[in-house]
Amino acid sequence: MASTDTRTDYRVTYLVLCAGVASFSLLQSMVNPVLPTIEAALDTDQATVTWVLTAYLLSASVFTPIIGRVGDKVGKERMLVVALLALAVGSLLAALAPSIGVLIAARAIQGVGGGVLPLTFGIIRDEFPREKVAGAVGTSAALLAVGGGIGLVLAGPIVDALSYRWLFWLPMIMTLLAAAAAHWFVPESPERTPGRINLLSAALLSSWLVTLLLAVSQGHSWGWGSPITVGLFAATVVLLPVWVYAEAHSDSPLIDMRMMRIPTVWTVNLVALLFGMGMYSMFAFLPQFLQTPDDVTGYGFGASVTQSGLLLLPQTVATFLAGLYSGRAAARFGSKAVLVAGATLTSLGLLALVLFHDHVWHLLIESTVLGLGFGLAFAAMSNLIVDAVPQSQTGVASGMNANIRTVGGALGSAVLASVVTANLRPDGLPIESGYTHGFSVLVVTSALAALVAVAVPVVKVVTRSTADDAPATEADGAAVALEPLAR
The missing domain is CATH 4.10.860 (DNA Excision Repair, Uvrb; Chain A)
Known part of the structure; x- marks a missing residue:
């Protein structure tokens, strides 16, 4: 474990944290495009194989805020190693799984790794120079969306060249290396929240x-x-x-309700719910749209899993670049303005997708705009939450925000599935209006996210006599001090 007397250079710490976030985010999306392959390989049915996704979703939703809170209490570095090891053990079990039941159990174990994200934000706030926090949080938050996009790109080539089991072997190797690096190079947090779990x-x-x-x-x-x-x-x-x-x-x-009532926290969480509905639904349904055989249905592009992933590569690159830029944008314009811009770009990209989707270049431009929106909004939400809560509650607050995005994604995917499949062709494929109506719903949720983002109070961090005091907020130009929350 890294010494607390001689602190590791924060740039080394950051590389380790990014490796952990990237490993978790890859596992979120890599499996989605190859469920039919897994279904055939493990001799199961479509209803059962969807539990490979559901088990991961449920486990991550439960453990993300809990691991974040435990990290606030017993040490973020220690729990980061635990979360990464859970990802590695789950990946090993999934790679070796002889049956669908074992694979589902392995995915539930992987979900414990959801704690990587809030722990990462907490460590960044503890270890980084104040002027570097916004950029580091923004980039690491954007990595979650970037990893989701990269997972869609890599899934096809990995399965074609090796097998679906390598979708778990590769993340296992990454997480083991990240866990070892976290143990040796990430310093233990000086901030602890007293009390029992x-x-x-x-x-x-x-x-x-x-x-x-x-x-x-x-x-x-x-x-x-x-x-x-x-x-x-x-x-x-x-x-x-x-x-x-x-x-x-x-x-x-476990989660301080007074913290959840802070105006910045609850408004950003509402944005997270609405924004998650759009982003995670697009990860699930845009590849399906691209893979629809156009010679049969009159829409879609008949792309393979690999081709659809490559078509979404510009979106992934745009998300990453937007995440890199978000720190400078937040320093210049404020995280609130960046969040409004990200949600607005997302709604505009979705609106364009509804209106224009007949040519590949339409999709390339629209998905790139969506990528920019995803990167900016993810980064800004995380920065606003980190700045709004006491340092000792960074982990649990970030965990709940990430969790609420996941809940939004589940809600959005469910709504979109119902709308898209409301009317099916005789061959079982959705009609074109199913997709356009579904994407229209996401235009509305993203536009609502932008409107709520406009109402997010601006956070002004002030120096306090104790580390556990909350920052002050500015509302309508007047500074209002918050009561200390973590006593």
Whole structure:
């Protein structure tokens, strides 16, 4: 473990953190395009193979805020190593999985790695010079979207050249190296939140997240009016307020409800929900649109998995470049302005996709605009959250923001699946209007995200006598001091 007396150079720390984030983000999307391949290889059916995605989604949603909070309490570097090792163990098990059941269990273990992102933001805030924090947080946040795009690009060539099992071998190697580097080169955090880990809060949080996401992700196949779907939504309606009440009255809350009520935090979280609906849905459905056989349906481009990934490469590059630029843009214009710009670009790119999608060059321009929007918005959301909360709560606040984006993605994908498949051709493929109507829904959610972003209060970080005090905010030009939250 890196010594706390002689701190590792923050640039070395940053390289290690980026490797961890990249490994997690690759595993989010690499598997999506090759589910039919896995279905055939493991002799299962379509309904069962979708659990390869669902298990990962549920696990990551549960563990992202929990691992972030535990890191705030016991040490971020220590929990970063744990999260990376969970990714590596899950990847090893997935690569060797002899059956679909084992693969689903392996994906659930991989989901523990969701804690990598909030821990990364917390370590950056602890270790980096103040003037470097915005750029570092922005770039590492954008890596999550970049990794998602790269996963779509690499999946086809890897499967063609090797096999689908290498979609897990390669991330396993990356995460093992990242875990070793984190142990040796990432210094332990000087910031700790006192108190115990509230197991009841963790159980309640896990319960309502699982019931909500299970209903949302499986409702399309189970039927939205089926007893199990309705029952899960009803359980969520009961469990969510119980969790909020328990947290609000706990001496040692897992997630401080006072923190969640900070104007900057709850408005950015609302943006995250709406923005996640658009971004993650596009990761799932744009490749499907590109792969639709145009000679049969009259739309689409008949691309292979590999070709559709390559067509989306400009989007990935644009996301990465926007993430790199976001720090300088935030320093000049403010993170709020960057967030508004990112959400606006996303809605414009989606609107263009609805109106113009007949030629490859249309898709290349539109997906590039979307990539710019993704990179800017991801970076800005993370910076706004990091600046708005006490340093001791960076991990859990960032974890909840990432989690809310994931919930938004699950909601958006479910809505889009219902709209796209509402009317099918005799051959089982969606009609063209299914996609245009679905993408139109995402135009609305992205435009709403931009409007909410306009209302996000500007955060002004001030120096306090203790590290656990919250920053002040500026609203309508007047500075309003927040009460200390982490006592």
